[in-house]
Amino acid sequence: MKKIMYLLCCLAAGAAHAQSNYQPSTVVTTGSDTLRGWIDYKEWDQNPVSFKFADNPEGRNPRVYTVKEVAAFTIKDKDYFERAVVSKSMDKTEPLEELSLGADRSTVQDTLWLRLEYTGRRLRLYGYQDRLKTRYYMREKESPVYTELAYRRYYTDGASGARKLVTDYHYREQLMTIAGKIRGLNTATLSEMLYTTEYSEKSLGRVIAFINGNEKPVRASRAKSKWEYYAGLALTGSRASYSGTHELANNASSRLSCLPGVSAGVDFLANPYVKKVLVRLDLSLSMAQADISKPMGIDGNGYIKHRFDQYNIALSPMFIYNLYNKEQLKLNLGAGLSFNYAIYSNNVYEQKYNLGGPGGSYNYKESVKMEPAWLGIPVRAGLILRRHIDIYVQYHVITSTVASFADHSIGIQSFRVGVNYLLP
Numbered sequence: 001m002k003k004i005m006y007l008l009c010c011l012a013a014g015a016a017h018a019q020s021n022y023q024p025s026t027v028v029t030t031g032s033d034t035l036r037g038w039i040d041y042k043e044w045d046q047n048p049v050s051f052k053f054a055d056n057p058e059g060r061n062p063r064v065y066t067v068k069e070v071a072a073f074t075i076k077d078k079d080y081f082e083r084a085v086v087s088k089s090m091d092k093t094e095p096l097e098e099l100s101l102g103a104d105r106s107t108v109q110d111t112l113w114l115r116l117e118y119t120g121r122r123l124r125l126y127g128y129q130d131r132l133k134t135r136y137y138m139r140e141k142e143s144p145v146y147t148e149l150a151y152r153r154y155y156t157d158g159a160s161g162a163r164k165l166v167t168d169y170h171y172r173e174q175l176m177t178i179a180g181k182i183r184g185l186n187t188a189t190l191s192e193m194l195y196t197t198e199y200s201e202k203s204l205g206r207v208i209a210f211i212n213g214n215e216k217p218v219r220a221s222r223a224k225s226k227w228e229y230y231a232g233l234a235l236t237g238s239r240a241s242y243s244g245t246h247e248l249a250n251n252a253s254s255r256l257s258c259l260p261g262v263s264a265g266v267d268f269l270a271n272p273y274v275k276k277v278l279v280r281l282d283l284s285l286s287m288a289q290a291d292i293s294k295p296m297g298i299d300g301n302g303y304i305k306h307r308f309d310q311y312n313i314a315l316s317p318m319f320i321y322n323l324y325n326k327e328q329l330k331l332n333l334g335a336g337l338s339f340n341y342a343i344y345s346n347n348v349y350e351q352k353y354n355l356g357g358p359g360g361s362y363n364y365k366e367s368v369k370m371e372p373a374w375l376g377i378p379v380r381a382g383l384i385l386r387r388h389i390d391i392y393v394q395y396h397v398i399t400s401t402v403a404s405f406a407d408h409s410i411g412i413q414s415f416r417v418g419v420n421y422l423l424p
Helices: 002-016 170-180 187-194 201-212
Strands: 022-029 034-040 050-054 063-066 070-075 079-089 107-118 123-129 134-140 147-149 152-157 163-168 227-244 257-269 277-296 302-325 329-336 338-354 361-366 373-385 389-398 408-423
Touching (some): 022 050, 079 123, 134 170, 134 201, 170 187, 187 201, 227 302, 257 408, 277 329, 277 408
Antiparallel strands (some): 022 070, 050 063, 227 257, 277 302, 302 329, 373 389
């Protein structure tokens, strides 16, 4: 099992160096030329400062473009960026321990690519994220001016000397001012809406939609859901063992149990088009049949053994990263934390052996107290074929035992080989 995991890891790591993700795109240069080709579309947690562009889908002989050369570019049906000269705020909004004392209103002028989030006939919303923070900008459709929606957090000295956290929602006033210029807009309804509008893409999008006269926000791009669902079957191999000073902790044999199971869950995709990083919440049902035994007695015909059946429900949040990330093939590694709840049956601990002499036999049975809740760390390697077939192997590192006593404990090592079907 460990050899399989190692080989998959090496294969994925080696393939990662050659990966790219060229998507059909259009580029408008600062000289007003329009280029059609393919852009290497990355995860871009932060707004890009450059990109690779090729005239072929394989990405042969790409050219690197920067903000100095490109006025706007579109990744077909996915993303749109446009060049803008903006005033960029430089204050921090998190973490709390790094906020300024008093409002920091420092700004810098910068030329960059803004990501178009929502559009409409009156107002557009843009997003910009760098290492410092996320900022949102608005622009009236016929105006060349991009205005940052101001959001600040800072401390002030209170009357008692204790510092007070202040949150300045100035962006709400800015949006109300823009709306006030539009004849026939219900500003009373907007005012009520703005009172609960957070500084987020989704919340600001609702306001932009209202100002634009739309019933719901109109996404400029990236309309694909960030959530995907799956279900699958698995074969779980498990082996129980004793540790400590118990007789079954030394030279005992433990039978490998291989039984079927099922799993289902949901994936959150950082970027649903790139699908390089995802957070998975997995719910699985598996079974194990433990059989630990050791010969005992002077004639060797006796034994000590412990048998039990385990029915286990596991909820596992996991982080999965696609090291090789093509449309038709992805190779990934993942790890997480598994919260397990188990039900036990046929739980019998038995000792039966000959002590020697007349009546020198020993026969004893009992039910062992097993823990229903335990923790594990799932580590997986897998591949995704043709966007829907997820094949994986997964090993569970034990962090807690299923039974614990003063001088010994019982643990279960397990691995899973499974296939999931990913729903779009």
